[in-house]
Amino acid sequence: MYLLGWALSGILLTGSAHAGAPSGGIQLPKDVRVPAHVSVAIYLPAQTRRWHGHGTFESGRTLEDTVLSAGQIYFSESRMAEPGADAEFGLLLALHPDIKSESGHLVYSLNYAVFAADDQPLLTGTQSVAVEGIDFDRATLRATQQVMSAVIAGMRPDDSKFPPVLNLKARSLGFAANKDKPWANGTGFYFNSSGQVLTAAHVIQDCVRIDVKREDHVQPGKVLARSNVVDVAVVDTGTTSPAFLPFRQGFSFELGEPVTNVGYPLQTILAATPNLTRGNVSARGGLTGSVGQFQFSAPIQPGSSGGPVVSDGGEVLGIAVGTLNALSLAKQGVIPQNVNFALEARYAAKFLEKNNLAFTTAEPNAHGDAHSANQAALAAVVNVQCYE
Amino acid sequence: MLRGTLVTCALGWWLLAAATEAQQDSVLPALRFSGDSLGSGFYDQIQRAPQFQKMSREALGSPIELRVYHSYRINRGSAMTTGLLAAATLGLLPAVASGEHAVVYEVLVNGVLLTAHKYTKVLTHAHNLWTEDTTHGMGKEGMEWAKSTVDLFLKDASADPKLAALAAEFDYYFGPATP
Numbered sequence: 001m002y003l004l005g006w007a008l009s010g011i012l013l014t015g016s017a018h019a020g021a022p023s024g025g026i027q028l029p030k031d032v033r034v035p036a037h038v039s040v041a042i043y044l045p046a047q048t049r050r051w052h053g054h055g056t057f058e059s060g061r062t063l064e065d066t067v068l069s070a071g072q073i074y075f076s077e078s079r080m081a082e083p084g085a086d087a088e089f090g091l092l093l094a095l096h097p098d099i100k101s102e103s104g105h106l107v108y109s110l111n112y113a114v115f116a117a118d119d120q121p122l123l124t125g126t127q128s129v130a131v132e133g134i135d136f137d138r139a140t141l142r143a144t145q146q147v148m149s150a151v152i153a154g155m156r157p158d159d160s161k162f163p164p165v166l167n168l169k170a171r172s173l174g175f176a177a178n179k180d181k182p183w184a185n186g187t188g189f190y191f192n193s194s195g196q197v198l199t200a201a202h203v204i205q206d207c208v209r210i211d212v213k214r215e216d217h218v219q220p221g222k223v224l225a226r227s228n229v230v231d232v233a234v235v236d237t238g239t240t241s242p243a244f245l246p247f248r249q250g251f252s253f254e255l256g257e258p259v260t261n262v263g264y265p266l267q268t269i270l271a272a273t274p275n276l277t278r279g280n281v282s283a284r285g286g287l288t289g290s291v292g293q294f295q296f297s298a299p300i301q302p303g304s305s306g307g308p309v310v311s312d313g314g315e316v317l318g319i320a321v322g323t324l325n326a327l328s329l330a331k332q333g334v335i336p337q338n339v340n341f342a343l344e345a346r347y348a349a350k351f352l353e354k355n356n357l358a359f360t361t362a363e364p365n366a367h368g369d370a371h372s373a374n375q376a377a378l379a380a381v382v383n384v385q386c387y388e
Numbered sequence: 389m390l391r392g393t394l395v396t397c398a399l400g401w402w403l404l405a406a407a408t409e410a411q412q413d414s415v416l417p418a419l420r421f422s423g424d425s426l427g428s429g430f431y432d433q434i435q436r437a438p439q440f441q442k443m444s445r446e447a448l449g450s451p452i453e454l455r456v457y458h459s460y461r462i463n464r465g466s467a468m469t470t471g472l473l474a475a476a477t478l479g480l481l482p483a484v485a486s487g488e489h490a491v492v493y494e495v496l497v498n499g500v501l502l503t504a505h506k507y508t509k510v511l512t513h514a515h516n517l518w519t520e521d522t523t524h525g526m527g528k529e530g531m532e533w534a535k536s537t538v539d540l541f542l543k544d545a546s547a548d549p550k551l552a553a554l555a556a557e558f559d560y561y562f563g564p565a566t567p
Contacts, residue, residue, distance in 0.1 A: 180463045202498060228497040229451055229557050287449025291562050341449075347561055354560065 028149050034074050038157040039164050041081035041089040042067055043176040044204035045183065045388035048097055049080075051136075067095065074148035081176065083208065086169040090162030093151060094176035095144070099131070106131035108139040111178070112147045114155065116162050119175040123154050128276050174209035177387035184386040187263035187307035187320070188212065189377070190241035191359045192353070194197045199349060200305030200321050201226045201233040207386035212237045213272070214382045221384070225355035230292060230323050230347045234357055235384065243379035245308055246362035250314035251346035257281045258312050259296055260373045261320055261340075263268055263304030264383040274381050275304070276374055279338060281317070287324075292347040294318060297338040306384060309342045313365025314376035318342030414552045417562070418442045419452035419495075426491070427456030430538050437542045439551070452537050452554070458524055458534070461487050466536045486512035491537040495551065503550040507537040521525055 027124040028034065044064060051063040064080060071078030081092055096111040109128040127146035131139045151157070186203025190196065197212055204210055210221035212235060219237040226233035262276050279298030286293030296309055300320050309318040321343050324336040352359050420566035421431055421443050434454070435443050443454060490508040494501055523531045545551055 202500075205500060227498045227557070228502075229554070230561055231451065231498050288422060289444065289447025290449025291451070293416070293449070350561055 005023055029153055031261045032152055032156070034152065035076045036071075036074065036152050036157050037076045037159050038090045039077035039159075040075045040079075041085075041086070041087075041092045041168070042071055042073060042078055043081040043092055043094040043173060045096065045178070047183070047388060051097070057130065061099065063140055066118070066137065067144050070141060070144040070148055074145075074152060081168060081173060083173050084169060086167065088164035088199055089166045090164050091155075091157055092176060093147075093164055094121075095147065097140070097143075099136075108136065108143055110143040112151070113176070114151055115166070115175060117165055121255060123151060123219050123272050125150055146351070151253065154334060172208065174387070177207075177209045179209075179387060182211070182267070182385040183207070183388040185264060185303045186305045186386070187265075187303065188235060188382050188384045189262075189306075189308045189316075189380045190244035191247075191314040191316070192244055192357070193241055193382075194358070195237040195239040196224065196243045197221065197235045197237060197382055197384065198235055198308075198319065198352075199235060200319060201228050201231045202321075202341075203306045203384050204233055204235065204386050206388060208361060209387040210235055211385040211387070212382050213385055225351070225357065227351050230343055230351055232343060232351050232354070234321060234355065241380070243376075244320045244360075245314070245316045245376060245380045246360040247345045247349055248311060248313070249361040249363050251344065251349065252364075253281055253294070253311070253317045255284065257317075258319060258370065259298055259371065260310045260312075260377050261296070261298040261300060261304065261307055262310075262374075262377040262381045263300060263307035263320065264381075265301035265303035267303050267383070267385075272383065274378060274383075275301075276378065278370065281341075282339075286322075286341045290341070292344050293321070293341045294344055296320075296340050296342055297342065300340045307381060307388050308374050308377055310377045311364070311368065312370055312373045313368035314373050315362050315364065316348075318344050319348055374384050414546065414555045415439055415564075416442060416452065416551065416555055418444060419454055420447045421454050421456075423456040424458055424466050426458040426534060430456055430535070431536045433535075434542065436560050437546075439542070439546055443522070451501045452558075453499075454495045455492075455496060457492055458489065459492060460489045460525060461543050474546045486510070489530060489534070491534050493537075493541045495545075495554070497554065503548055504552060505541050505544050505548075507540055509533050534557045 048060065049064040068078065069079065069189055079087070092115040094113045094115065098109045098111065100107050100109065103326070107128050108131050109126055111126045112124065114123040115121055127143050127150065129139045129143045135175060146214070183205060188197035188199035191198045204223060204226070210223070212219045212221045219239060221235040221237055224234045224236045258278065258280055260276060260278055262274050264272070265275055277298040277300065279296050281294055282297045283295035285297060298309070300323055304320050305322070307320045308316045309320060311317050319342055320340065322341045324339040349359060416439055419442065423430065431445070434440050440454070488508055490506050490512050492504060492506045494504045496502060509530065511526050513523070513525055513528040513530060526534060
């Protein structure tokens with residue numbers, strides 16, 4: 001019974017592992033004192049900052065909470081690196097967490113890189129911790145402490161070595177991104193000759209670096225405008241684009257109209273060549289409560305978002321933005337088939353007008369065919385890669 | 389005097405009209421509601437507010453979502469107390485939980501957090517380990533506080549410039565979300 005009570009108290013504790021002094025097993029050289037007198041900006045990929053080990057909704061400590069509380073012990077000043085923040089730091093510590101299963105056990109890894117004024121890292125490495133049970137909080141804390149100990153032991157940082165000159169106000173955080181692989185992949189297409197690419201806003205959500213890729217040619221992208229309401233964004237490649245797609249004049253379309261979709265889906269497993277699928281406009285509306293969307297049947301996969309839905313005349317009718325979640329519906333005994341959603345082109349055009357971005361329209365070409373639509377779409381489509 | 393009254397009345401009418409117009413402008417379009425076991429209970433109260441009258445649990449395709457949930461951080465000391473009490477009572481009675489509870493109201497646009505209103509209170513609550521706690525670990529007093537956060541949220545939401553801007557942007561693309 002005694003044991004049961006203590007076990008229960010242990011369960012309650014798991015939601016609140018606190019960073020104190022470096023805990024058991026975290027060793028520092030004897031001549032090193034913490035906190036090190038240096039101001040540190042801590043970068044975490046935006047989509048990992050709210051990770052926590054409990055349930056769907058927020059409960060207990062987030063990864064950001066843990067990292068910040070550990071930072072307070074190891075450095076005299078530590079804050080999260082916020083894009084565009086007007087504050088000066090001596091160092092930037094970029095952390096990239098990962099969880100893998102090794103021999104049936106979960107292992108929490110924290111890859112790290114330390115930067116000063118330059119874009120080249122001064123120190124890189126990885127610290128890994130086995131996850132006991134489902135206690136991600138403790139694993140996170142321990143890995144974070146190990147990283148910070150390694151940084152202090154390896155660099156002996158202080159204000160004289162690393163004065164606070166690193167300012168993120170005008171400096172992109174792209175240098176802190178994990179450049180090994182994109183965090184997300186999507187599709188876009190040129191809509192004018194100025195090298196501007198239209199894509200879905202969720203494709204570039206939280207990216208600190210965007211690459212626009214076509215065949216083997218990669219260009220850095222810069223976000224010119226975005227709207228989460230209609231889920232579209234424009235990325236500038238800084239070059240010209242001889243091939244681009246016009247919108248259909250008047251923005252009308254017919255139910256059953258044949259369409260082509262081109263995209264770069266499943267880039268982790270498929271070759272880096274565009275996928276072309278054919279289908280029809282299958283409904284004028286999307287899901288209940290959606291606005292400005294139509295359904296189309298040309299198959300799409302993760303990574304197709306932002307791709308154009310093109311008529312046989314080669315005019316853009318819409319932009320692929322989503323699909324039915326087949327997995328969740330399958331649990332209810334329903335297998336959806338090619339129920340995909342596109343934002344109507346008229347709303348993308350309104351977005352471009354609002355942001356003073358030039359685009360062209362073309363009269364509906366009643367004599368077009370699949371071949372011409374395919375060629376037009378293939379020539380204008382690009383792979384949009386998001387790095388965090 | 390009459391002129392002054394008329395001016396006052398006219399000014400009052402104008403202010404009322406402006407306020408009504410402003411409130412109508414910020415009526416949010418059909419938005420999806422999601423909540424945890426605590427937040428779900430606040431649906432009706434939120435939906436009665438003019439700003440959220442188009443909210444629905446069924447608006448699955450809406451780009452806008454209101455998410456309401458309860459979060460908590462248990463103090464390390466309360467867990468120790470639980471252990472001590474459990475030990476002293478052969479592990480049967482009672483569990484003492486002390487910590488910061490929060491009711492969080494988040495508005496997301498296509499999955500991206502637009503604005504959040506978080507209301508917190510430190511609560512200590514004891515209950516029998518083996519009985520169901522229907523107060524989400526907050527106790528009766530805590531539940532009353534949690535329910536009171538709905539009105540606080542509705543007041544804060546009506547003055548939230550991010551929600552007003554969201555309604556305006558939605559209006560630009562799709563027309564006004566009329567009551």
